Amino acid sequence: MTDMIAVHGFVANDVRLFVTEEGLTIASFRVGSTERKFDRTANAWVDSETNWYNVSSFRYLAQNVAFCIKKGDPVVVTGKLRLRQWTNEAGKSGMTADIDADAVGHDLTWGTDRFTRSSAQRRDAAAAGREAGQPESDPLEVDGHQNDDGGESGIAVSLDGGEELVDVATGELLAAD
Structure with a gap:
């Protein structure tokens, strides 16, 4: 047990x-x-x-x-x-x-957080979708970007070919295509 x-x-x-x-x-x-x-x-x-x-x-x-x-x-x-x-x-x-x-x-009792689906899990879900006959393209790609001191500065989000860099801590839009 x-x-x-x-x-x-x-x-x-x-x-x-x-x-x-x-x-x-x-x-x-x-x-x-x-x-x-x-x-x-x-x-x-x-x-x-x-x-x-x-x-x-x-x-x-x-x-x-x-x-x-x-x-x-x-x-x-x-x-x-x-x-x-x-x-x-x-x-x-x-x-x-x-x-x-x-x-x-x-534990959100002590603060806030943002959820981001990991790219490895997204690839597995996309592969499962292809096996089920769904389209092969995945319009949303998510990657981390590092700042000069090696820390995480933002998340690059590519949606239908455009890209945005968003600050992880504040949610502020830093750059866009």
Whole structure:
């Protein structure tokens, strides 16, 4: 039986992205989830203990996690919970909670975000459409552009041959054909 879990927390480290020898893309990070409770005697909100989870994601989800999720981000993770017992060389033992993620996203309680369909998923959807007899052309192409310091500055959107560069953070139109 598989236990499913949903965790709200904050990303504790930079996302690690790697590809196995078989070509499987994996992204992993840790999430800390701390329950807050109202203490009536102190008349204040207090933190309980923090639960720590190792999160692994695979394939397209792994690529998207590596692109979108950063250390300190508030996230919601759903997936399969796996509890793993361990013992180190010194004889110390413990238990680790691992989540094989089915979905990862920003927790919008803490801020805003914009959804952009990834180009790899769009290509797969277009290929499936061609197999079903739909037209081969995909009028919308989406690509990231980097600014001078290597950071993400905008999204180039090509719609029926025209192109717009939109600032990711503000949604401001930076350039158009």
